[in-house]
Amino acid sequence: MTSVSTRELCAWLDATLKASSFKDYCPNGLQVEGCERVSHIIAGVTASQALIEVAIDRGADAILVHHGWFWRGEDPRVRGTQRTRLAALLAANINLIAYHLPLDAHPTLGNNAQLASRLGLVADRQQPDASDPTSPPRTAGASNLIWLGSMPGAATLGQVAKQVAARLGREPLVVGAVDQPAQTIAWCTGAAQGMFSEAIDAGANVFITGEVSEPTVHLARESGVGFIGAGHHATERYGVQALALAVQQQFGLKVDFIDIDNPV
Ligand SMILES: [Zn+2]
Structure with missing residues (x-):
């Protein structure tokens, strides 16, 4: 299967989205480091537990989202649902890659x-x-x-x-x-x-x-x-899909967009 190093993938994403030019409420790019090479990406709007479980079930190497983690003003302690999410991601060695304002703009x-x-x-x-x-x-x-x-x-x-x-x-x-x-x-x-x-x-x-x-x-x-x-959710389903398609075209990776319904 075609793969790319996590480092090269994130460098391309950072450059494409001009991530360093934004002042944001969260870190953009690689938020949680997982395995060193990526061949299969699960894309979604939000890095929720449900999305992580899909990524684990399908054996993905990276999750690509618009809404990642570590928001400014949020309780930074690793407890409760945040602990559950992080533990699952780390145990499966999956990279979490997120772009907020750079992906809006x-x-x-x-x-x-x-x-x-x-x-x-x-x-x-x-x-x-x-x-x-x-x-x-x-x-x-x-x-x-x-x-x-x-x-x-x-x-x-x-x-x-x-x-x-x-x-x-x-x-x-x-x-x-x-x-x-x-x-x-x-x-x-x-x-x-x-x-x-x-x-x-x-x-x-x-x-x-x-x-x-x-x-x-x-x-x-x-x-x-x-x-x-x-x-x-309804207005932000499309940017990450376009980005996922661009990644697929650039590197020939397997990329699946998973839409997890949200009424808000
Ligand atoms: Zn949003």
Whole structure:
């Protein structure tokens, strides 16, 4: 079976995702070291116990995820479920490789880019090459994680929400009137409800993200900007799949994406 050294694999992933250029809430790249060579990777959204068990059952050498471990502010002690996860991973000698913000932001493989193509969103492109679909997307917010664009064929919040539901196979939470305008759409996958005001400042008519909080609803009502909470897991299933495919093409490894359902 084709294999690559763990070191070479992680170096390629780090470089491809420009991991060192991000200030993040967790370490990016190799989080837990396992065996020295990798031939079979299990990819998923989150390094949960269920995903680890699939990797062990299938004899995988590495787990590749968007949500790894060791988040800032988390209790760092190795107890309870964290102990169970770590013990299973170490006993099986499996590498845990995770990319958080670098995987959200990547211009083609990232969650924002992949969600856009899934939903039929077309990103605005930065000047001077605004008509070139390969030029960088127009972004907003302190970390440039909000993308701006439009959804051809959808002129209202109701039409956008309907397309989101159909493309993700999941009914989104919508705040606003169905006939509100939707010319300019801002989006950021995952738990970006805290960036809603930045999307409003950037001129969006609609903001699409994964999660919602109580204040989000008031901000949507009082600003007149539509809000769509399409699911954290549902909006972040696509980046890691694109990355897994890129790894497969680069190294010829066996890569399986495992979707472990999450209603949030
Ligand atoms: Zn996330």
